[in-house]
Amino acid sequence: MPMFRIDLCTVAYSNPWDIPLEDRLRALTRGKQRIAYFYETANNSTFRYRAYNMAQTLNEVAPNDISASFFFLADLHRIDDIVGYADILVVCRTGYSHHINQLITRFRTKGKRVLFDIDDLVFDTRYAHLIISTLDQDLEKPKVWDYWFSYLARMGETLRLCDGAITTNNFLAQKIIEFSGKETHVVPNFINREQLEISEKIYQRKVESNFARDERICIGYFSGSPSHNLDYDLITSALVEVLDSDPRVEVMIAGYIEAGPELAKFSNRIQYQQFRDYVNLQLLLGSVEFNLMPLQLNDFTQCKSELKYFEAAIVGTLSIASPAHTYANAIQDEVNGYISQAHQWSSTIRRAIDNLAEYQQLATNAHNDARLRYAGFNQHETILKALKII
Amino acid sequence: MVNLIHKVYRYWRLHGTAALWRIIIHKLFHNQNSFPSLAPTQVSESQRVPSQVAHMLNSRFQAITPLRCYTLPIQQNARINIVTDSIAKNSLFGGVGTSLIFAALLANKKQAQLRIITRTERSRPENVEQILSLYGIKLEREIQFKFAAPSDHKYEIDIGEKDTFITTSWWTTAATLPSVPHQQIVYLLQEDERMFYPYGDDRLRCESILHNQDIRFLINTELLFNHLVDDGFENIRENGEWFEPAFPIEIFHPREKTPQEKLKFFFYARPNNLRNLFYLGIETIEMAISSQILDLDKWEIYLVGKDIPSLTFGNGYVPKVCENLAWSEYAELLGLMDMGLSLMYTPHPSYPPLDLAASGAVAVTNRFASKRELHQYSSNIICADAHCHALLEAIRIAADLAINKDSRRENYNKNGLNTNWERAFEKIINRFCDSE
Numbered sequence: 011m012p013m014f015r016i017d018l019c020t021v022a023y024s025n026p027w028d029i030p031l032e033d034r035l036r037a038l039t040r041g042k043q044r045i046a047y048f049y050e051t052a053n054n055s056t057f058r059y060r061a062y063n064m065a066q067t068l069n070e071v072a073p074n075d076i077s078a079s080f081f082f083l084a085d086l087h088r089i090d091d092i093v094g095y096a097d098i099l100v101v102c103r104t105g106y107s108h109h110i111n112q113l114i115t116r117f118r119t120k121g122k123r124v125l126f127d128i129d130d131l132v133f134d135t136r137y138a139h140l141i142i143s144t145l146d147q148d149l150e151k152p153k154v155w156d157y158w159f160s161y162l163a164r165m166g167e168t169l170r171l172c173d174g175a176i177t178t179n180n181f182l183a184q185k186i187i188e189f190s191g192k193e194t195h196v197v198p199n200f201i202n203r204e205q206l207e208i209s210e211k212i213y214q215r216k217v218e219s220n221f222a223r224d225e226r227i228c229i230g231y232f233s234g235s236p237s238h239n240l241d242y243d244l245i246t247s248a249l250v251e252v253l254d255s256d257p258r259v260e261v262m263i264a265g266y267i268e269a270g271p272e273l274a275k276f277s278n279r280i281q282y283q284q285f286r287d288y289v290n291l292q293l294l295l296g297s298v299e300f301n302l303m304p305l306q307l308n309d310f311t312q313c314k315s316e317l318k319y320f321e322a323a324i325v326g327t328l329s330i331a332s333p334a335h336t337y338a339n340a341i342q343d344e345v346n347g348y349i350s351q352a353h354q355w356s357s358t359i360r361r362a363i364d365n366l367a368e369y370q371q372l373a374t375n376a377h378n379d380a381r382l383r384y385a386g387f388n389q390h391e392t393i394l395k396a397l398k399i400i
Numbered sequence: 401m402v403n404l405i406h407k408v409y410r411y412w413r414l415h416g417t418a419a420l421w422r423i424i425i426h427k428l429f430h431n432q433n434s435f436p437s438l439a440p441t442q443v444s445e446s447q448r449v450p451s452q453v454a455h456m457l458n459s460r461f462q463a464i465t466p467l468r469c470y471t472l473p474i475q476q477n478a479r480i481n482i483v484t485d486s487i488a489k490n491s492l493f494g495g496v497g498t499s500l501i502f503a504a505l506l507a508n509k510k511q512a513q514l515r516i517i518t519r520t521e522r523s524r525p526e527n528v529e530q531i532l533s534l535y536g537i538k539l540e541r542e543i544q545f546k547f548a549a550p551s552d553h554k555y556e557i558d559i560g561e562k563d564t565f566i567t568t569s570w571w572t573t574a575a576t577l578p579s580v581p582h583q584q585i586v587y588l589l590q591e592d593e594r595m596f597y598p599y600g601d602d603r604l605r606c607e608s609i610l611h612n613q614d615i616r617f618l619i620n621t622e623l624l625f626n627h628l629v630d631d632g633f634e635n636i637r638e639n640g641e642w643f644e645p646a647f648p649i650e651i652f653h654p655r656e657k658t659p660q661e662k663l664k665f666f667f668y669a670r671p672n673n674l675r676n677l678f679y680l681g682i683e684t685i686e687m688a689i690s691s692q693i694l695d696l697d698k699w700e701i702y703l704v705g706k707d708i709p710s711l712t713f714g715n716g717y718v719p720k721v722c723e724n725l726a727w728s729e730y731a732e733l734l735g736l737m738d739m740g741l742s743l744m745y746t747p748h749p750s751y752p753p754l755d756l757a758a759s760g761a762v763a764v765t766n767r768f769a770s771k772r773e774l775h776q777y778s779s780n781i782i783c784a785d786a787h788c789h790a791l792l793e794a795i796r797i798a799a800d801l802a803i804n805k806d807s808r809r810e811n812y813n814k815n816g817l818n819t820n821w822e823r824a825f826e827k828i829i830n831r832f833c834d835s836e
Binding site: 136137139140143149244247248251306307308309312332333351352354355356357 | 532
């Protein structure tokens with residue numbers, strides 16, 4: 011279903027963080043100031059953004075006397091080495107346990123700083139009900155309550171053990187400060203080298219072809235988790251209206267969401283794409299005209315980062331987003347994307363379609379903005395300030 | 401097949417997975433052909449099972465099932481909530497549209513978010529955009545939509561001390577009272593809702609809500625406010641305010657017509673809304689035609705409203721029927737009218753006569769209780785007692801006025817109607833903000 015003519019094949023993907031422990035320890039010891047990032051186990055989401063990407067940027071871009079690495083729960087049999095080599099520990103979104111307490115205690119005993127990195131409002135049990143409701147979980151199940159109260163409390167306790175915090179945006183930073191009183195710095199999510207490499211290829215293909223498209227207009231909704239049902243509900247009636255009024259429009263749904271019965275009559279214009287790795291996802295993002303970012307707004311969702319915007323922007327795809335805190339800061343309407351209030355999705359999508367003549371200019375703006383503000387090679391100073399190294 | 405899928409999906413959303421599985425298993429083993437309706441079904445005498453009183457009351461008065469709310473421990477921003485049945489296109493005329501405009505202006509003034517809570521059907525956000533953009537109102541903060549169906553046991557509404565709830569009927573007020581602190585409730589009352597009912601349980605419950613001492617009331621028109629106060633609602637005098645609705649010139653104004661066009665007569669036709677006196681209206685029109693007050697060589701007749709039956713006047717004249725109009729289409733049509741008949745068997749002037757006068761037409765409406773004359777709005781509104789001959793005479797006077805362009809225009813230019821919603825609500829909104 012190519013809309014933009016990119017002509018790039020999927021790349022063979024393997025997790026770039028699958029590195030033996032010895033190699034990761036060696037990476038840590040390279041510099042004079044050493045930062046150890048800790049996450050329970052590697053994954054494609056929080057770990058990638060808050061540990062892997064950070065370490066990659068510090069190792070590749072920061073001054074040579076800085077080095078960083080990442081470690082997991084399974085590595086704690088080498089806790090002596092980690093504690094011995096590292097100067098700063100950043101515990102990323104990990105709930106309290108005896109392992110975590112022991113790890114932090116070891117660092118504090120040596121007078122070394124420990125910071126807590128958190129990318130969601132998931133440390134304060136006062137928000138448990140709001141979170142469960144927002145994620146459309148089954149409120150009738152006691153296990154759901156048990157899970158979330160436990161999860162939030164454990165995160166909160168880890169935060170309390172640390173000297174300070176790092177997070178993805180100012181709104182969430184304020185919540186952390188209100189909860190813990192800890193000094194908090196912002197390091198936004200950003201694009202790592204692997205993601206940037208393929209994204210630039212995709213973008214260059216678009217530029218070389220002058221953003222050549224076929225006659226279809228594809229609107230994409232990319233859902234990274236099943237918790238987005240209520241967000242998707244925001245745009246359902248708008249998608250129906252747009253599909254009904256414009257035969258050129260098609261919808262791509264990628265990830266965990268079902269289109270829903272309202273769109274059943276347009277099934278021949280709806281394509282489903284399975285969840286895929288974050289590198290090849292860029293190909294999919296690059297193929298659509300518009301990336302929809304609806305978000306039901308409350309204190310929990312307002313803490314979300316703008317990664318959906320820059321992942322699309324870096325491949326020259328325009329986003330249409332709810333006016334959430336980070337989205338509204340990232341996107342200027344009709345400059346590098348579009349902002350839509352919840353009652354205006356239909357008209358905003360139609361406005362964006364009517365403005366296709368300006369697409370290339372806006373997409374260029376978006377790409378350049380993503381590169382400037384969210385590419386890894388521009389983040390090292392921000393990271394070092396958050397670590398209080400500079 | 402699509403309908404079945406939709407029914408299954410809707411059932412699952414309302415009742416959950418376990419209930420859905422029970423139904424599916426029941427169908428498989430009992431070989432029934434249709435999916436259960438959500439509405440109560442008829443049963444034979446032999447199948448009747450005695451109902452518990454609580455169940456019977458819940459079923460009979462489902463609309464007042466309390467909102468399912470939970471309290472937020474921390475609330476960042478203020479929020480204005482509207483609780484209404486629906487914001488479907490055909491629901492937005494009149495009262496619901498007014499509540500939306502008020503809530504939007506209040507939300508902007510308080511730098512609050514707006515949340516629309518509907519009870520009978522899911523919101524179509526595009527309808528909100530249509531109304532707000534028509535009236536030039538831009539929401540400064542994001543809007544939320546919540547569907548809170550009385551039969552749904554799963555939805556939840558988060559509330560905090562910075563929430564204000566604007567209810568739009570006695571039943572939405574009744575549903576809100578159990579779950580929201582009363583000082584946070586404002587009942588936007590736009591009719592004497594007791595008059596929707598014969599004397600019975602519904603009327604009694606309605607009256608009980610109207611007598612509530614704890615909530616604030618916002619009454620549509622001074623006429624209605626005085627009527628309620630005169631009828632003994634001291635609580636409304638103490639805790640209520642009134643406003644006069646607005647008819648912005650950008651929306652309601654005379655439209656250009658060609659000289660060859662026939663004169664246009666508007667009748668507000670809603671046979672299923674009994675207070676609109678549909679049958680009195682068509683009887684009067686029939687008499688007006690047969691007595692040549694409405695000469696069909698000169699006049700075209702438009703029936704505008706809802707559920708309009710197919711009918712003919714006189715010797716087979718088929719009127720033009722207009723239903724399901726968007727608000728902008730309705731305003732366009734009104735601008736073409738020369739005269740209209742709009743009846744309301746309640747103390748509120750109702751919007752159509754005011755819409756007509758604002759659009760340059762001459763309107764005939766009925767008197768009721770303290771609603772004697774409406775000259776304060778426009779001298780192009782003629783009131784008469786609610787019977788054929790009185791209305792017929794009023795139509796005769798109105799017709800003469802309609803074709804007297806100078807007098808009609810002079811009256812229009814001197815209209816006393818509000819033309820700006822911000823001005824209409826300014827003092828009330830300022831008082832709301834000052835009191836919090």
